[in-house]
Amino acid sequence: MTEDEPKSIDWTDSDTFARALERADTREKGNYFEAFEEGDLIEHDPGLTLTRWGNEAWMSQTLNHDPAYWRTDAARERGFDEPPIHPDYLTAATLGITVEELSEKGGYFLGRTDVRFPGAPVYAGTELHVESEVVSTATSSSRPEYGIVTWRTRGRDAETDEVVCSYERTNMIPRREPVATDGGGAAAAEEPENGPSLPDEFVTPDGGYFEDFLAALERADDRDAAVAYRHERGRTQGDLTVAGLPLSTLNTAKQHHNADVMADSPSGDIVTYGDVTRSTALGHARSDERTYREVGFDDEQFHTFVTPGDTVYAFTRVLEAENTGREEAGTVRFEHIAFNQDDEPVYSGTRIAEIQKRPS
Template sequence: MTDEFDLSDDETFRAALDRAATRPKGNCFEDFAVGDELDHAPGLTLTRHASETWAGQTLNHDPAYWRPDAAESRGFDDVPAHPDYLTAAVMGPTVEDLSEKGGYFLGRTNLRFHEHGVPLGTNLRVRSEVLDTATSSSRPDYGIVTWETTGVDADTGDPLLSYERTNMIPRRNPPASDGGEQEAKNDDQAEGESSPDLGLPGTFVEPDGEHYEDFAVALAAVEDEHGGDAAVAYRHERGRTMDAVTVSQLPLMTLNTAKQHHDANVMADSPSGDLVAYGDVTRSTALGHARSDEATWREVGFDDERFHAFVTPGDTVYCFTRVRDARDDDGDDRYGTVEFEHVAFDQDDEPVYSGTRTARIRKRTASQQTPN
């Protein structure tokens, strides 16, 4: 097996990236059927900070959502979550399952508040049901899906807010295409010969899922099906463009006052010519992309972390992953241990961070368990 190749080398990395399959996020039109019910895994706790930030940034200055005396005068026991913030908090967790693939947001209707004055501190969970699916005569690449979404109090099960939303959703295999073009491209990438001087293996193998068993099976296939001339490697679909929040606000939240994140005047004369993102923000962004394709149980540790290039406002951070090892040495029925190599890269396919990471990944049979 070709085991050592330097993914932080620009030429090697671009060659690997060209051949790696992208692990998709979100669902296509064909994945929805009338009557399907979805429990959205993310959920959040409604907080005063988030409610006031939302209201303040949108100029919603109704004092009932800021001051206890004004809230009391309106019949609330205490300052409640702002209704616009509550609406956004119910919508947000649905995006990955329902509309991440893109497509036009056609509208939302029948939005109802089932509880008025939802207390801050409420633990929110969200579920959706598919109400209707239809093909689009005007846009054959898309279908149309309508869902009913409900946000509930996780502690009581009481509904707090519900609405119906309709989106155009991309089709996996549009009528205008046999769906084979991208598959053929991926096959060509996977089977393409690497340049001998770069040390890349002949084939990249992609895991079939997010659990420990999927990584272990993919690694076994490297030897059993490809004679060792392969690696388990893939790219993640999401990207995150660096903005004022990631470049300046997040460092300040960790008490990082380094001038390279905040003083544009000084940084104008620096080698970067601009503010630069805190390395740990870049790293965390890339790891977030990777973890979205893993059933992570616990983090174990990191090694060989390096930062290769500046990340400045407007740059977009993506992630590429190679799976180096999977072992069941603890014999725990909840998880196995997987070693990853992660490379964060920008919109020009230039590596900006790399490192190895060891994590415990949930086994399929324990995918619904909660860490102790």
């Protein structure tokens, strides 16, 4: 390499990556107050299949020990065919499905009322579909940066269309104005004298369909630009992700379970299973795209430890997009970087996926 040749960029170098994060837009999640109008009906996607495992995990973590929800003999004594889904888990599942579209942007949960469970008991295997109707919207007199939205939410058995859980809830929801931001971008950081220079421009796709990624790459073409952005969500590591999820895959490695032994290790603590870190970062990325099918992964690396209390975020570069002629999807190649609360890369890898095309 001569002195005049540009230096290649290692996007996972700590200093380089920190500078990239300062300039990258954040793909925001959730809706502002202005998105809701009285009478709107929102079909929440995805739904959820209620499982016995999920039911028991919820009950055990919340100390709900009613034997009718644990044992067949006790369930039958109460008139059930088998241990049913606990109403607390059913309510939590019905609300959880709605969060991304209704309240993920933040704001105060002002209350929930008229929680009802009409019809027969709900059993494991029920496919839960959820819809919400905007009942009312109002301005907050005490907090002008928020509005107040009330929704009527119904969870239905997908097979019978019977309502199995319904309620009305009210939240304060942030307004886009007067607290709108520029999406998290910032002025370009000063480039180091001897290090590789980042692209002059960071381009963010307008949406999550194949055409959006293709258009972003075309905007970046023939310019000193990269299609690169960060994802808003983060996931802080706790007992369930660090120890529980590995055990559910029969991963018994002491690195995830034995704090005594790991206290004298380089990490100083038990660490998150690498595939949990990877899957968390990919989950953040997929939430901003319309994934049709996974094709493959390459060049995966784990850069530093993730321990309890660390938060996993994600950053994405779009490298290529190819229209293969398929009606449903096109192929996109990404680089994904997981990073922690200190902006340190913890995982990186390239991924090829088929991304849905926009419906005609």
